[in-house]
Amino acid sequence: METVPTTRRMGRKTRLCKRRRSHQKIKTAKPPTIDAPFTFLKQEFTPITDLELNNKASIVKIEQQYYKSLDHLARLYHFRPKLYKHLPYPFNIANAYEHAKSQLAKKEPVLELIIVSKEDASICLATVSEYDTNQTLLLLPMDALIHLHQHKHIHAFNLLLSCYAYLHQITGMELCDKHSYV
Incomplete structure (x- = not known):
């Protein structure tokens, strides 16, 4: 519940807004004319044409x-x-x-x-x-695997082959050999 103050402030005048003094009249907007909703019909537009x-x-x-x-x-x-x-x-x-x-x-x-x-x-x-790339956006190059196989690096070849097999079978990534898919 709101309490009522026991004393009143005396002698303080209210300030007027700086924009409007007491001797100035308040400007009001002009009322719209009767045909205002139809004024857009009188507007002329140039046609849109390509040169x-x-x-x-x-x-x-x-x-x-x-x-x-x-x-x-x-x-x-x-x-x-x-x-x-x-x-x-x-x-x-x-x-x-x-x-x-x-x-x-x-x-x-x-x-x-x-x-x-x-x-x-x-x-x-x-x-x-539309070419649906789905998961085939990333391709695994076969060059490294072929290089390891040709140079008889058996352990590295088997390790890389198992990684390629996992990525191809489980994640669905495609294997590529320069210009073709394997």
């Missing part, structure tokens, strides 16, 4: 390269591509890409379809598959 794609010839070139790449991919993976030539430029490629991606997922589920763009504004389709 290289402003002329019609480069768009036609990109479409030709894309459909040529799509035809090659369809022949390689044995599916029928669906061409959306009746749609305008970005939508025809986007729809054909989605269709090819779904067809490729049916044939090869591990492959991913991507569009590759080069600096000279040429494009093509490419498939990407």
Whole structure:
């Protein structure tokens, strides 16, 4: 429970804030106008365009390269591509890409379809598959083991061979011989 002080402080004046004196008025914000929620509709934005794609010839070139790449991919993976030539430029490629991606997922589920763009504004389709390195990221070189075996260092060879056997069988590390896996 709070106690009430028995004496009161007298003679001390409260200080005013340095920013506002007693003779100044408090500034209030202007009330929003009635159409404030719709003012964003009056804002004009410039369209986002690539400088290289402003002329019609480069768009036609990109479409030709894309459909040529799509035809090659369809022949390689044995599916029928669906061409959306009746749609305008970005939508025809986007729809054909989605269709090819779904067809490729049916044939090869591990492959991913991507569009590759080069600096000279040429494009093509490419498939990407992830190489799962799992535990095979580290490889054991066989050169030291072969060297010990050829120079008749039997004890060192047996010791290293048992270490390699443990790492290969228990941990799953791969053994490699210069250019090939053992």
